[in-house]
Amino acid sequence: MNSLKAIVTNIDNVDSLNIVSFDFYGEALSMMSLDLDESIQVGVNIELTAKPTHIAIAKEFSGTISYSNQIGAKIVSIQNGQLLCSIQLQIKNTTLESIITLNSSKRMDLRVGDEVKAFIKASDLSIVKVLQ
Numbered sequence: 001m002n003s004l005k006a007i008v009t010n011i012d013n014v015d016s017l018n019i020v021s022f023d024f025y026g027e028a029l030s031m032m033s034l035d036l037d038e039s040i041q042v043g044v045n046i047e048l049t050a051k052p053t054h055i056a057i058a059k060e061f062s063g064t065i066s067y068s069n070q071i072g073a074k075i076v077s078i079q080n081g082q083l084l085c086s087i088q089l090q091i092k093n094t095t096l097e098s099i100i101t102l103n104s105s106k107r108m109d110l111r112v113g114d115e116v117k118a119f120i121k122a123s124d125l126s127i128v129k130v131l132q
Contacts, residue, residue: 002055002096004029004048005131008040019122022048025092030068031125045131054124055098057087058117059108067119075114080105089118 006022006029013019018036022029029048040046056067076095077088085105087098098118110116 002050002052003128004050004094004096006046006048008042008044008046011036011040011042020127022046024048024071025094027071027091029071029120029125030122031127032122033126037127037130039130040127047128047131048125049128050096050120050125052086052097052099054120055089055096056119057089057098057100057108057110058119059110059114061117065119068122069118069120069125071118071120073116073118075110075112075116078105078110078112085110089116091118 004024006024008020009023010021011018016034018033020031020033071091073089073091075087076090079086080102083102085100085102087110089096089098096118
């Protein structure tokens with residue numbers, strides 16, 4: 001599981017739906033949540049997570065897309081399996097894993113050192129814990 005340390009910057013809520021915004025080393029991230037623990041407040045340091053299969057990758061991306069979380073990253077490792085590909089992405093001082101199909105990796109001609117965009121839907125990001 002991926003781990004991202006961030007600071008809560010804003011919380012918007014309507015009824016039981018919350019949109020929580022974070023600062024991840026200068027990158028803006030957001031998350032949708034139906035249940036939000038009362039310890040989650042603006043200014044609190046937290047640890048976020050996203051499954052490797054929920055991190056999409058774009059190479060030479062231009063245009064607009066509905067993914068709330070779009071982070072510039074550098075590929076530092078690629079491990080090809082028979083069907084899937086594990087890609088390690090360096091974002092600031094954090095390494096994230098993205099798992100995509102081997103066919104997608106080949107089609108995109110992904111290589112170590114490539115600059116890419118990592119995409120995480122707001123519904124795929126979640127808070128693991130509050131940090132002290």
